[in-house]
Amino acid sequence: MSPVSATYWGIPGYVIFWVLFVIAAGLFAKRIYFLFRLMRLGKQENRFDHMGQRIKNVLFVILPQWCTLRSVTKKDLAGIGHALLFWGFSCFLVSYIVFIGLAEGFGLYPWLMGNNFETVFSSILDIAGLCVMAAMIWAAIRRYIVRPERLELSVEAGVIMVLVFSLMVLHFGIEGFGLAGSGETTNWPPIGSVIANYLSSTGISKNTLITVSQGAWWLHYLVILGFTVYIPRSKHLHILASGANILFKPLASKVVLEPIPLEALEAMESEGSVDLGASKIQDFTWKDLLDLYACTVCGRCHVSCPAHVSGKTLSPKEVIHDLKEHLLEEGPGLLAGNAQATSESPAKTMIGDVIAEEDIWACTTCGACQEVCPVDIEHVRKIIKMRQNLVLAQNKMPESAQLMLRNMQTRGNPWAGAQSLRLRGDWTHDMGLKILGQYEGRVDTLFWVGCTGALIDRNVEATLSLTRVLKAAGVDFGVLGEAEPCCGDPARRAGYEFQFQISAEENIETFKNYNIKKIITSCPHCYNTLKNEYPRYGGDFFEVVHYTELLADLITRGKLKLTNKLNTLLTYHDPCYLSRYNEVFREPRQIIEGIPNAKFKEMERSKNTTFCCGGGGGHMWIEEQHGTTKINHVRMDEVIGTGAETVVTSCPYCLQMLEEGIEQKGVKDSLKAKDLAELVEEAMNQS
Amino acid sequence: MDNYKGVLVFGEIGDGKLTPITIELLGVGRKLADDLGEELSILLVGSKAGALAQEAIACGADNVYIAEDSLLDAYNSDAYTQTAANLCKKVLPSIMLFGHTDLGCDLSPRLNGRLGGGLSMECMTLSIDSATKALIATRPVFGGNAHATMMSKSARPQMATVRAKVFAPAERADGRQGKVIPVEDKLDASALKVKVVEKIKEQVEGVKLEDAEVVVSGGRGMGSAQEFTKLRELANVLGGAVGATRVACDEGWAAATLQVGQSGKVVSPKLYIAIGLSGAMAHIAGCLGSKYIVAINKDKEANIFNVAHFGIVGDWKEILPPLTAKFKELLSK
Amino acid sequence: MNIIVCVKQVLDPEIPPAKFKIDPETKQVIPPPGVPPVISVYDERAVEAACRLKDKLKGKITVISVGSDKAADVIKHAISMGADEGFVLCDPAFENLDSFGTAYVLSKAIQKIGAYDLVLCGRQAADWGAGQVGSILAEILAIPVITLACDIEGVDTNVRVKRIVSDGYEIVEAPLPSLVTVSSEIGLPRLPAGVRLMMARKKVIPVWKAQDIGAEASQLDKGNAHTEITGLSVPTRKIECEIITGATPGEAAANLASKLANLI
Structure with a gap:
């Protein structure tokens, strides 16, 4: 006799079943609707393209x-534990639908x-139960x-652990x-049969056994x-949000930054209130808010974050968690239409009180953080959006950042001033290059x-090594020389x-004017920007390759021969911007492996889970928090750990950071840092 | 133009004495006047000016103009401009010299505007062109990257401000004779628009930066306000003063009054020790007059090494403490 | 409140020192290739001072610059910081003026602009650094001048200025309209942010010629210049820096101390 068809204290079991169900479903739906409305407080963003691809993902x-x-x-x-839990519990979920x-x-x-x-199903469940x-x-x-x-x-x-365990x-x-x-x-x-056989052997009466089973069923149902x-x-x-989060994850590039529409600017200007980037929780898009729901505080981002690892107060996990708490705190007020009241006298400011x-x-x-996040949370752009608000609306930033931005704005590159002893075009002297604007022919x-x-x-x-290589x-290319500005x-x-x-x-205008079809970049940051971010601004008519991709291809096609033994x-x-942002990590290894006699040792954190040199995100110029370990020192310890004599990289920031690390760690005599282009030049047959 | 004759120094008084720069101006003024074969005069203002007339004569002045008015006791740009302009219109000096001081920097351009003369500021050399008898002045331009030679073909008076310690002080001769001439014009109080409401003195520890024989300066490389204070220890051992770059002042590690450079103070001590600063031209312009420049910087390419006599390439944190200790040991002997 | 700020476009003072080249014949500096000119640092701080006043008191900021047609860039820079409009004063007759000539041109432009409460200038230009245009301009306009401001504390019928002196500060007051020259101690200028940056970029900056402001040719005659640059040279400093070394940083420091103790 099934538990539901029994009668309890004169009430039919199925009535109790459905009343409980309706109460629970109501509470569930109420909360979900609430969360959905909170999410809708966020700004619009189109993540409904390529739905087929998304569902497949x-x-x-x-x-x-x-x-x-x-x-x-x-x-x-x-x-592995999570996978076991997921598969096991999925079986139970199906069983709840089917059997309950x-x-x-x-x-x-x-x-x-x-x-x-x-x-059959129960047998599967038994095994699943053990797994769970x-x-x-x-x-x-x-x-x-x-x-x-x-x-x-x-x-x-x-x-949750007690609940899940008790369910089993x-x-x-x-x-x-x-x-x-x-x-x-x-x-x-x-399993069930083993337990049953044991119980039968104890001589407990059948009625008691059935009553206990039914009691357990109801308890199970309640749980x-x-x-x-x-x-x-x-x-x-x-459990509910991460599926959706993976469904709506960014497809084209890993960090998606939306252009700020100029019409919005003009409206703000005329209202006299400039509010750009994210200063309030509702300034994020709905997908940013969905991210917050998807986080289960697993902490993988926390231990991967170079800022956290080097002792800074930033933790991507805390950022997401704190934003979620803030959303839940502020949300009801915002939903009740008290938007004005809350923004005039907010209990907490998002930048400052919630996120330092x-x-x-x-x-x-x-x-x-994003690479290891199992549910594809986009941490980086939230941080950038908050920076946007600080820089564009509040004019608040570290002085080192301001100096860099000021240089970009007035001088067209971040290095101007006492930091550089050169002029932009100096490196092209005597190199016999085709300088666009001076060279007559077509490039x-x-x-x-x-x-x-x-x-x-x-x-x-x-740069000179790469040029010679x-x-x-036999690559036919031109350069902009002194006319080349920053990519942004x-x-x-x-x-x-x-x-x-x-x-x-x-820059796109320049590329258009010179009718550029293909761009070779040496800096991964330029590469990422030109390749993934310029198309949004009309720069979609040229192909962008990083030089490591190009050299690997030249070697494959036999145009470049690495014959010198090293x-x-x-x-x-x-x-990061090459291997993680753009998944270019096979080509550099292919090149290195092609060098005769060179031995190669991989670092533990490598390829798409590489560890930052400390120079990205403007940090070539922005000072690191005082009193913390320098990020490049952390990385240098890992490099030293391999016992390598040469650490090779393919990014100008990384090269500088590694060299600084070598210098400051006092290992100059046993370790050198080189750009991959320099290594290739050494290994190349120079006739 | 030919009516303009002689050299007029604008004298400054401090602590009841002629200030050192005033004596230096009399020195160079005497030389210029002799080259021209004309007279050297000085204008002294304030209620105590009369007492210093003989001192000025002893230092080479042929004429001392005394404007004794209590309104002139403290510097007021309108009052001083008026007094000086009235005198100039009367005595028509060919050359007028000022110290490149707070007073000179404020007064000379304003006075020049009123008189329509030709002013060169921050001059390093002054001489007389033998052909035209005009004043030739050189001054730093482009943040010290270049030196320009300035002349006024027709505008008179030819005016110049001069940095402290660029010229030797006048030689005193107590028996010298000269005229003391009171300035009769009374000030027109209604024309005094600018009023000094309050003066706030910034307390400076130890020796004044501009007077110090040794200056220990730090820049961005010091890293924090706390680290910056370590410079003070070395400065104390050497009996010197602490200076700073613009960045260090902007960061709040040092008071703005300690800024050395084009827009701060120009110092010329015997020894200038530059620590953790790269040597931007604008900073170097403020210390180039030093007898010896010493650079301590971890970047061997830093520009400061291009102007330094001695240097150590390394992290200042590892160098400053033993350097201070060694100096202490050597100087205690 | 109406503020007029005078700004100058100069050769970037932060070019690598080794790249500084002059032409002794023309007594001009040869700008290195690929280095855009910038707003003079002190003038940028004057714009900042004006913007801070505007933040507090509302009003209008007008920026003027005597220079080439490229000077529109510095006007745009000032607009992107917060100024409302600006004019470039460009005419062949305005080239290579001395301080009096520049002040005269500025005064004519200011008279054309009309009513104003404050005129702000940088303490000196970052290139030739004559340090007199502000004071001469005030003299032409017949208004009080306060130099070397490190803060403009308040404006009512008077302007109250904190000015920097060698041993501290002075608080100075003058009735409006007045001219104030601004020193770098006022603090870092704001980064042109957000909306204004994009709007300023599209602005067309009007250019005024000599006849537009009624500048008289006699006043601009180079033959009547008050001062003339008769020579320009790059100082050569033949110094071979002696690098003091030692087995340890401490030893190097001790060697240096011994060396210096003998010299002072």
């Missing part, structure tokens, strides 16, 4: 649990239960006995007592409903050198969006 990422398995390392196996919802709730049990289907229990025990050990840094103790986590216990209880009570002797499902009500009110909201300004400036925009391909490669002595050496390989990247990362916009528009142990430091 979700299926291919979530079902096989690639989202968490991809971050499994020797030191952190938690992803359809069978009991709608009385379809005659068709669904007591047959082979039930036996194992995952829960593992999770409990990791929280209460050996807690890794990324996890923090929370009541919520404890509640109750499942086996219902099954065991039920089977024993029915008097059947069977070997299926495996499921409780779970349903609790989830959207806890950090485990991620210092933290906003500590980010190097390296994207390590399709532009070598875009970048500010650092043209102005800073050490980087100019790398390109010429030796440092301005954009530091929140000075309009300066970026101006740079982008002017008896040395190398390691390669992946630049």
